[in-house]
Amino acid sequence: MNYEKLMNPTITGMKPSGIRRFFDIANDMEDVISLSIGEPDFSTPFHIRDKGVESLEKGKTWYTSNAGMPRLREAISGYIKRHVGITYAPDTEILVTVGGSEGIDLCMRTLVTAGDEVLIPQPSFVCYEPLAQMAGGVAVPIVTRAEDGFRLTAQALKAAITPKTKLLVLPFPSNPTGAVMRREHLEAIAEVLRGTDIFVLSDEIYADLTYGEASHVSLASLDGMWERTVYVSGFSKSFAMTGWRLGYVCAPAPLMKQMTKVHQYALMCAPTVSQYAAIEAMENGDDDVKEMREDYDSRRRFIVGELNKMGLRCFDPEGAFYVFPSIEKTGFTAEDFCTQLLMEQHVAVVPGTAFGECGEGFVRISYCYSIAHITEAMKRIRAFLESRGLL
Amino acid sequence: MDKLLKLLDSNARLTDEQIATMLDISEAEVRAQIAKLEKDGAIRAYKAVVDWDKTDRECVTAIIELKVTPRRDVGFEGIAEQIMAFEEVESVYLMSGGYDLSVRVTGRSFQEIAAFVAKRLAPLDSVISTATHFVLRRYKESNVMFLGDNQDERGYI
Structure with missing residues (x-):
C-alpha cells in the first residue's frame, strides 16, 4: 500500500516535535548531562501517591463520569477560587481531562472550523500549532520578543487580528521562555478583545510556578474576559504529577457542554486512579506546591546568574521552570549550538527554534535538576564557550 | 535563615556568591547570616559525605x-x-x-x-x-543514596 498517499496530508505534513529529536541522539551517548527535560525532578508528594495506591487497593478501578468525579470537580473549583480568584461551577463548567494537552485539543476542536485563524504567540509550547491545524484551522504565529520580556503586546495582537480570527492562545507563564503576563499586561490584551467575538485559550498550567511578590493573574478574572476564556490547567507541573496524565479545563457552560461530547467519545474519562490522587492534591497539596516553588525559585536564580556570568544574556524568567538565554553572541544558529554542545560537551539543551521560528538565537534550558547537576552542566557550557574563544 | 540552612544542608560547597544569588540577598548578608549561625552553634561543621x-x-x-x-x-x-x-x-x-x-x-x-x-x-x-x-x-548516608546509579528515568516530551 502506498501509505504516504493514502494517509491524511494534514497529519503527514506535520513535523514531529522538535524537542524530541535531540533526546534520541542524547540517549545513545554516554555521560550525557541533560538540561532539556520539561518535567519536575520531584516525585509526586507521598500523601498524594498514597491516595492513588489506596484507591487501587480498594479496587476502585472502574470508569468515572465523563466529566470526572464530582468530588474532584468540587475540589478543582475550590482550588481555582482560592488561588486565582475565579469561579467555575463544578457541575457545568469543569471537565477533568487526560493532561492539560487534552484540554487544548478539546478547545480547538470545539471552537475552530475550517479556515478559522488561531493566533499563537511564539516561542511557545509545540502543541498549539498542530492541534489548531488538525482542527482545520489556520495557525497564525505572533512573534514575541526578548525586549518585551517575551510578552504578548496589545499592539502585536491588534496587528494579527482579522475577521477570520476565532481564537487567541495565551500560553503564560511560558514554556519555553519563562515569561509571565502581569495584571497590567493582561489589561492591555483585554482592552483589545473587549467587544470582539474572539475566544481565548488560556493555558495556565504553570500558574502555580510564578515567582516574585505578585502572584499569578488569569485573564479570565478581568472584566468581560470570563465569558470568552477557556481555562486550561493540570496537575503535572504544580504537583509533579506528569505521569498521572491529569488536567482540567474550565469554560462557560454552553462551550463545556460541547467539549464534553468530544471528550466523551475520544477519551470517555480521565484515569480513575489519578483522579483519586488528584483530590488529595487539590484538597491538601498547597504546602507541597509552595515548597517546590521555593526550590525552583532558588535554582532559577542560580542558573540565570551562572548564564549571565558567561555572557549568555538571559532575561529574567518569572514563571515555569525554564530559562531562555540568547546565544546570539556565539554566532551559531540555535540548532548548531545545541548539536555542537551535545557532541563535544555532552550537554543537552533544546534549540529555541523547536518553539517557533522566532526562537532562533535562543536555547531552552530547564532547571528541573539538582544544583549539583546544574553546576556540572554550567561548567561544561563554559568549557564549550572557552573552546570557541568566546570567554 | 531556614532557606540558607536548607541550601547548605544539601550542598555546603555553594559559594557565598551563589547562595546570595539563589536567595536574592547580598553576599554581605549571606556572610553575616552564616557567621551568626556558626557563632550560635547552629552550624557545627562542614563535611563531605564520603563513600x-x-x-x-x-x-x-x-x-x-x-x-x-x-x-x-x-x-x-x-x-x-x-x-x-x-x-x-x-x-x-x-x-x-x-x-x-x-x-x-x-x-x-x-x-x-x-x-x-x-x-x-x-x-x-x-x-x-x-x-x-x-x-x-551503606545504602544511604546523610540523605545521599549510595545504592544504584540514580539514573534519570524521566521521559522526553
Whole structure:
C-alpha cells in the first residue's frame, strides 16, 4: 500500500516535535548531562501517591463520569477560587481531562472550523500549532520578543487580528521562555478583545510556578474576559504529577457542554486512579506546591546568574521552570549550538527554534535538576564557550 | 535563615556568591547570616559525605548499643562526654527504649573495633553492657543514596 498517499496530508505534513529529536541522539551517548527535560525532578508528594495506591487497593478501578468525579470537580473549583480568584461551577463548567494537552485539543476542536485563524504567540509550547491545524484551522504565529520580556503586546495582537480570527492562545507563564503576563499586561490584551467575538485559550498550567511578590493573574478574572476564556490547567507541573496524565479545563457552560461530547467519545474519562490522587492534591497539596516553588525559585536564580556570568544574556524568567538565554553572541544558529554542545560537551539543551521560528538565537534550558547537576552542566557550557574563544 | 540552612544542608560547597544569588540577598548578608549561625552553634561543621568503599582506605563501621549507669549529678552526660572524647567515635546519642547510648564507631578493621570495644568502652565504670552491630553495607548516608546509579528515568516530551 502506498501509505504516504493514502494517509491524511494534514497529519503527514506535520513535523514531529522538535524537542524530541535531540533526546534520541542524547540517549545513545554516554555521560550525557541533560538540561532539556520539561518535567519536575520531584516525585509526586507521598500523601498524594498514597491516595492513588489506596484507591487501587480498594479496587476502585472502574470508569468515572465523563466529566470526572464530582468530588474532584468540587475540589478543582475550590482550588481555582482560592488561588486565582475565579469561579467555575463544578457541575457545568469543569471537565477533568487526560493532561492539560487534552484540554487544548478539546478547545480547538470545539471552537475552530475550517479556515478559522488561531493566533499563537511564539516561542511557545509545540502543541498549539498542530492541534489548531488538525482542527482545520489556520495557525497564525505572533512573534514575541526578548525586549518585551517575551510578552504578548496589545499592539502585536491588534496587528494579527482579522475577521477570520476565532481564537487567541495565551500560553503564560511560558514554556519555553519563562515569561509571565502581569495584571497590567493582561489589561492591555483585554482592552483589545473587549467587544470582539474572539475566544481565548488560556493555558495556565504553570500558574502555580510564578515567582516574585505578585502572584499569578488569569485573564479570565478581568472584566468581560470570563465569558470568552477557556481555562486550561493540570496537575503535572504544580504537583509533579506528569505521569498521572491529569488536567482540567474550565469554560462557560454552553462551550463545556460541547467539549464534553468530544471528550466523551475520544477519551470517555480521565484515569480513575489519578483522579483519586488528584483530590488529595487539590484538597491538601498547597504546602507541597509552595515548597517546590521555593526550590525552583532558588535554582532559577542560580542558573540565570551562572548564564549571565558567561555572557549568555538571559532575561529574567518569572514563571515555569525554564530559562531562555540568547546565544546570539556565539554566532551559531540555535540548532548548531545545541548539536555542537551535545557532541563535544555532552550537554543537552533544546534549540529555541523547536518553539517557533522566532526562537532562533535562543536555547531552552530547564532547571528541573539538582544544583549539583546544574553546576556540572554550567561548567561544561563554559568549557564549550572557552573552546570557541568566546570567554 | 531556614532557606540558607536548607541550601547548605544539601550542598555546603555553594559559594557565598551563589547562595546570595539563589536567595536574592547580598553576599554581605549571606556572610553575616552564616557567621551568626556558626557563632550560635547552629552550624557545627562542614563535611563531605564520603563513600569509603569507593576509596582504597579500609573502613568498618559499627553501631554499639550501650547500657550504662547514670552517675549522680552529671547523669548520662558524664559518660557521654567520656565516650565522645575517643577519636574512633563518630557519634553518640542518648536513646529512648531498650538501651541508653548509641555509639557509632569507625575503624580500619573488625579487629580494631572489637579491640576498641573490649579494651576501652566495656571497661568504663558506668558501662553495664555493650552490643556491637557491624554495618555490612551503606545504602544511604546523610540523605545521599549510595545504592544504584540514580539514573534519570524521566521521559522526553
